Amino acid sequence: MKNDFLPGSPLTINWAFTNKCNFKCSHCYSRNDPSDELSFEALSKCIEHVADAGVLSINFGGGEPLLRKDLTDLSEYASSLGLRVSMNSNGYLLDMEKAVELKRRGFSKVGISIDSHVAGIHDDFRGISGSHERAVRALSFLNDAGIETSISTVICRINHKDIDALTGFALQNRVRQLNFHNFKCSGLGYSNKDTLDLSSEEWGEFYRRALEVRDKTKGLEISLDDPIIALLGTSNKSSMVKGSICGKLSLNIKTNGDITPCGFIPIVIGNITRDNLKEIWKTSPVLEKMRHKKATGKCTECGRFDDCLGGCTARAIALTGDMNNPDPHCWYQK
Amino acid sequence: MKIFRNPDVMWREEDEYKEQAYKGLEQGEDVEDIGTSVLYSGGEMLSLNVLGTEIWKRCDGKTIDEIASELVAIFDVESEALKNDTAGFVNELKGKGYLYEE
Numbered sequence: 001m002k003n004d005f006l007p008g009s010p011l012t013i014n015w016a017f018t019n020k021c022n023f024k025c026s027h028c029y030s031r032n033d034p035s036d037e038l039s040f041e042a043l044s045k046c047i048e049h050v051a052d053a054g055v056l057s058i059n060f061g062g063g064e065p066l067l068r069k070d071l072t073d074l075s076e077y078a079s080s081l082g083l084r085v086s087m088n089s090n091g092y093l094l095d096m097e098k099a100v101e102l103k104r105r106g107f108s109k110v111g112i113s114i115d116s117h118v119a120g121i122h123d124d125f126r127g128i129s130g131s132h133e134r135a136v137r138a139l140s141f142l143n144d145a146g147i148e149t150s151i152s153t154v155i156c157r158i159n160h161k162d163i164d165a166l167t168g169f170a171l172q173n174r175v176r177q178l179n180f181h182n183f184k185c186s187g188l189g190y191s192n193k194d195t196l197d198l199s200s201e202e203w204g205e206f207y208r209r210a211l212e213v214r215d216k217t218k219g220l221e222i223s224l225d226d227p228i229i230a231l232l233g234t235s236n237k238s239s240m241v242k243g244s245i246c247g248k249l250s251l252n253i254k255t256n257g258d259i260t261p262c263g264f265i266p267i268v269i270g271n272i273t274r275d276n277l278k279e280i281w282k283t284s285p286v287l288e289k290m291r292h293k294k295a296t297g298k299c300t301e302c303g304r305f306d307d308c309l310g311g312c313t314a315r316a317i318a319l320t321g322d323m324n325n326p327d328p329h330c331w332y333q334k
Numbered sequence: 335m336k337i338f339r340n341p342d343v344m345w346r347e348e349d350e351y352k353e354q355a356y357k358g359l360e361q362g363e364d365v366e367d368i369g370t371s372v373l374y375s376g377g378e379m380l381s382l383n384v385l386g387t388e389i390w391k392r393c394d395g396k397t398i399d400e401i402a403s404e405l406v407a408i409f410d411v412e413s414e415a416l417k418n419d420t421a422g423f424v425n426e427l428k429g430k431g432y433l434y435e436e
Contacts, residue, residue: 240380249377
């Protein structure tokens with residue numbers, strides 16, 4: 001197959017149903033988002049629209065999805081339309097009863113955010129005392145309920161040297177996947193970037209080590225969702241998708257229905273309550289530009305541009321204002 | 335051995351590309367590079383051409399011989415060649431964890 005294959009609609013959608021949250025995370029991208037929430041009726045219509053467009057899966061995010069009272073009504077409806085349903089949660093509100101309900105009402109996978117194997121470090125980062133303990137218990141409830149689990153860890157100053165410990169922690173807690181998310185400079189992540197983000201050299205060192213651990217670890221999938229790892233001669237994704245998957249396989253929908261290429265790119269390309277998803281997917285000039293990024297600056301001299309396509313588009317926009325600029329995390333030197 | 339799709343793998347046919355591929359087939363064109371379905375698992379996408387898609391759709395407990403014999407009705411290719419293509423496809427996707435045998 002050719003590498004420029006574009007599916008007729010997104011395969012997956014990250015969907016914020018609420019911006020409400022019971023946590024105070026230092027890197028939150030949605031805390032200051034004033035967007036309204038859609039009603040159950042409006043969301044149900046949007047979910048139908050998405051399913052009709054052929055989308056395969058939706059991942060509920062936010063905000064903390066469990067704060068939405070009709071969450072499992074929505075998941076059950078989405079699941080009944082053939083969508084694979086998952087979510088990212090901080091786990092604080094999960095007990096065994098809720099875990100069983102999630103399983104019964106359509107959730108196939110739940111990711112729990114845990115940023116350190118050390119409880120105190122996680123609690124400080126997330127702003128809530130006792131949150132680590134609750135997150136670990138949530139994983140146990142979900143596993144016992146038969147839901148596939150993952151841990152989502154935002155890599156930053158507090159944990160970038162703890163790859164082995166985080167991996168051991170994930171294995172100990174029986175998760176299927178450990179997702180090392182690269183730090184995005186969006187929302188509070190932008191405000192706090194000077195204290196939380198790593199230097200490009202530190203990112204390079206982190207990925208070298210993380211790839212070593214990934215390759216030797218059995219019984220756990222370690223995911224590194226950062227296109228700049230192509231610089232190390234490897235990639236986490238199928239060779240069919242170069243660079244970031246945002247706008248090529250996935251889209252993001254905000255609480256008010258606004259569609260953006262990803263949760264960290266604040267460029268609205270339509271609204272799911274009024275626009276046709278497949279049309280936006282095919283005709284959006286923003287997506288077109290993201291799919292055909294041009295090498296600029298040091299990218300013009302790097303032999304890996306065809307694989308990484310300049311790295312994370314969200315970071316380039318947040319820190320330079322131009323998606324074609326090199327990812328500021330990239331450690332390549334001319 | 336019976337061949338099954340891994341239920342963790344999400345997939346769909348791509349209607350527009352499928353129409354394009356079947357039109358091309360009717361006109362005797364090479365449609366090998368047209369992706370008529372996508373498989374999606376763990377953040378990775380695979381695209382299958384028309385032959386791969388038709389094999390994939392039949393991986394629901396059939397043997398390689400059974401799949402190949404059904405494909406004879408669709409593709410103007412000798413049955414032995416289809417059997418080899420089917421076996422090759424199944425082996426490749428078994429290696430990726432997208433298919434399994436029982």
